[in-house]
Amino acid sequence: MSKILILYYSQSGQLEEIVKNFAKPFEDSDNNTVTYANIEPVTEYDFPWKGYDFFDCFPESVNKIPCEIKPLDLGDEDFDLIVFAYTVWYMAPSIPSNSFLLSDQAKRIFKNKPVITLLGIRNMWIIAQEYVKERIAELGGNLIGNIVLQDRAENISGIVSISYFLFTGKKDRFLGIFPKPGISQKEIDGTEEFGKIVKNELVSNQIEGLQKKLLEQKAVKVNPYLLSVEKTAGKRMFKLWANFILKKGGPGDHTRKARVNTFRWYFPFAILLIAPLEYIFFLIFAVFRIKHIRDDKSYYSDIKLKSN
Ligand SMILES: Cc1cc2nc3c(=O)[nH]c(=O)nc-3n(C[C@H](O)[C@H](O)[C@H](O)COP(=O)(O)O)c2cc1C
Incomplete structure (x- = not known):
């Protein structure tokens, strides 16, 4: 029996949907339990965003200054795998996600545990992930896999689309001409396949080779220009x-x-x-x-x- 803990913070529900798809293979099996832990700031960040608030959270995002978050109700539970699912704000993990990484609770939960990072972002995540890698290592966790889901729209038109989405909460095409904002439904649904890979590698105790297997299924794409x-x-x-x-x-x-x-x-x-x-x-x-x-x-x- 493996106990999986999935930590996440999602405003629009996009990352939450990714997380739920990823967890399906674990949920469908009698040999696993899945615990979802939704990170909650004490003072919520409004979604859709108001213009000023969107820019006001910039300095704290970039300088990794935490906000106050509610403690997660996890008791003394000991988990076999931690999935840390996060979004990126200004090329850093979102403030609530980072606040959890900096919390005392994270010190207890991550210690000596295999960790998978699962990102649902627009297209710039690499610097954020380097920081998260460092933080997981400091917490004593062992990063065994990384999966990144991102928008496929071209950079400039994609910025117009995501701004429309973040400021209105709508996921349709802005003015009927810009690309649909967010990660495609096909890719969100496809996260289940990554869940299957992780589950199989865990069952056969092959976690050292997990990232290689994930990369064969294009779990991460690095764009050198971005x-x-x-x-x-x-x-x-x-x-x-x-x-x-x-x-x-x-x-x-x-x-x-x-x-x-x-x-x-x-x-x-x-x-x-x-x-x-x-x-x-x-x-x-x-x-x-x-x-x-x-x-x-x-x-x-x-x-x-x-x-x-
Ligand atoms: C304040 C803010 C800044 C963001 N900056 C980035 C960024 O630097 N890189 C990126 O790929 N996505 C960025 N995004 C998009 C998010 O990573 C994420 O895709 C989007 O907010 C939807 O996530 P949700 O599941 O929380 O709704 C930003 C979003 C917000 C709200």
């Missing part, structure tokens, strides 16, 4: 902006309003101007960086940590 955007935007520009806003105060503090609003103007400018420029540079230099790009693709598809 990775280069993450490295410039997420690691450098986002940090500068986050620190600039935080100097004025914490979440909701009216003294930082002017800086949050300036960032609100900068953000679409960066997407519309800097991201295409980055693309041109990426294409020009790609031929000189083929080995580097290949190494990056292989490293970020895997579950190893560079420092280990």
Whole structure:
């Protein structure tokens, strides 16, 4: 009998649907129990988002500053597998998910346990996952697999679609012309197949080879151009902006309003101007960086940590 714990935080229900599909093979078997633990912030983040709130959570997301969350009702239960399902906010794990990773409860739950990360995001997740890998290692957990579901829309039109979705909660085509926002229903339903792979590897005690099996089924796709955007935007520009806003105060503090609003103007400018420029540079230099790009693709598809 294996006990599976699935931790998640989902606003629109998209990640929750992914999690439930992933868990089906475990639910269908008498040899497993599945416990769902929904991470809940004490002060909820409204969904659909209001414009200002969406940008006000930027500095805390980037600088990994936790919010208060409700303790999970898990008693002293000892689990055989932890699935940590999360979404990404500003190239970092969403504030509620990260708050759990930083909690005392996480220290008890993750210690010496095999962990699988399951992401339901738009298209930029790599820096967030590097941080999560580090955090899981610090908690004493053993990352054995990673599955990433993402939007298939092209970067710029996809941003328009996801903004429409996040600000209205609607999943139809904006103006009837933009791509449907979010992860395709086919891929969401297909998560069940990943659940089957994990279950089979667990039953046959083959967890060391799990990520290889998942990759054969395309559980992770690394886009080298988006990775280069993450490295410039997420690691450098986002940090500068986050620190600039935080100097004025914490979440909701009216003294930082002017800086949050300036960032609100900068953000679409960066997407519309800097991201295409980055693309041109990426294409020009790609031929000189083929080995580097290949190494990056292989490293970020895997579950190893560079420092280990
Ligand atoms: C404030 C905020 C920032 C986001 N930033 C990113 C991001 O940097 N990269 C990404 O791939 N998706 C990003 N997303 C999309 C989410 O990862 C996720 O796909 C979406 O919010 C739906 O998740 P849900 O299941 O919680 O509704 C962001 C969403 C929000 C609300």
